[in-house]
Amino acid sequence: MKRKIVVYKALPADVLSYLTERAEVAEVDGKNRDALVAALKDADGAIGASIRISPDMLEGATRLKALSTISVGFDNFDVDDLTRRGIVLTHTPDVLTESTADTVFALILASARRVVEMAEWVKAGNWKASIGEACFGVDVQGKTLGIVGLGRIGGAVARRAALGFRMNVLYTNRHPNAQAENEFGARRVELDELLAKSDFVCLQVPLTPETHGMIGAAQLKTMKRSAILINASRGPTVDEAALIEALRNGTILGAGLDVFEQEPLAADSPLLSMKNVVALPHIGSATHETRHAMSRNAAENLIGALDGTLAGNIVNPQAVKR
Template identity: 75%
Template sequence: MKKIVAWKPLPADVLSYLQQHVQVVQVDPTQHDTFVAALRDADGGIGSSVRITPSMLEGATRLKALSTISVGFDQFDVADLTRRGIVLAHTPDVLTESTADTVFALILASARRVVELADWVKAGQWQHSIGTAQFGVDVQGKTLGIVGLGRIGGAVARRAALGFNMKVLYTNRSANREAEEAYGARRVELPELLANADFVCLQVPLTSETKHMIGAAELRSMKKSAILINASRGATVDEQALIEALQNGTIHGAALDVFETEPLPADSPFLKMANVVALPHIGSATHETRHAMARNAAENLIAALEGTLATNVVNREVLVR
């Protein structure tokens, strides 16, 4: 029977499913040497939120497939896995709707100052009718700029256009005809999007091209009234530039579910800013979605080991060898 390493706790039914097909070795990834030794003796692996470096795979000659319980795969050196002939699978579909919900929650929370004013009420400061000092800004009818109109971006566009009558601008490597026809989305270059959007929403993977794609120059090109929304990867934004832009009033605010360093350090300036909504990377964090992701990742892994996986493959070139 083939052997796999699981470096993240799995729901009981998902673990049972895996055990029907393979021997499962569960490891604590913080025990580095034990983790690496287990990988060297395994045919596959499943988990998330742990960086798997090339050095950790030296000597893992049996390893044929890794399955991440996430849509993002920046914890892996994909080129190295491809060179070794190791399939990398991910879960891009099952988290689309819950993550889009989180994105829109960030839009609404930042526009209407939900977190700030909830804390204000709990602190006992609501002692008379509110005035302009507590006003927010409208979401309905505004312009939403989506950087990266893939699955999640498309789901956000649907909520924006159909639910809030928003105009949708987007940038993408290729045109999204479905979003254009169904939601009136208009494809533009990034400078035009930044200059015209009331809300700029990042929905791109972290790559060498997207790292710090939003920096000081891009922030200066946005409206002073604009709000930056990031639920993709923290390093797509130059955080120091964003902090300065927020402090200087270059943009109105930011709503962030991801950061360059996670968990967010206790001394982060973001924590002291009233115009920042900061969440602990909860994009797909619902009971239903996380369970579906784990099941999907398990099915991906078994199919990869059996040589039948045709979808959800990051490095498809391995399949054609």
């Protein structure tokens, strides 16, 4: 029996061809829950992104051996449940590192220099004379950047900061990052010290029970009043209500956000009316080149997992043993 793969997100033509050469492929609209559940029941593997795959959706999917997400994050899956079922979950942690770090640094620069606000101000016809202090931003070069979570993306941000902008880099991480310390002068500190000393606080952590809401009212009050919060990790790592209050009352200077508690961001969100907020539609890795590379990597991950040859990019290696 030829193995079957369910594709629940549109793929580039060459990536789809790669899969069809190796399996029977069924394309399903991932937003059609019933159709997706039905397709999974006789599938050996599935590939997609941005759709929550809950345990109940896998009941009866007895042939399913592997799921491949076209993302580095995997909070759309119950990993423990997949492991119990012996279903391997793969992700794409490497290919999006540089483009996502570019987005993070774009948020730092845009927030510090008020790029979006000033561009809209010019387009509105308000530029009548030389600008004054009302249009000033703050420097980035030479400032202190605190990175919460110095993994692949955090390390790429640290490289840009230290080598490109002569920034002092502080970081928190479960383990020391010797490369960042040796090459970029990064210094590992506790979270409270990072928050108190950083001019820019950048979150680069996965969404886990431990990181959910890790930046709340108390943490925001620990930050400098001149500090800017950057979040391009996962929205729920920040208590959004507390952030809105902190931005309103001047507890911190501003925020650059690519992720939110609920996505898409609600049209009536106070964040959209705040001049000290740069809000992006979760574009971290959204370049033509990187998204294509992610799709290809995810497809290769899936085939490797089904063949039993995949050595990396496995979220739950315990499932391989099962």
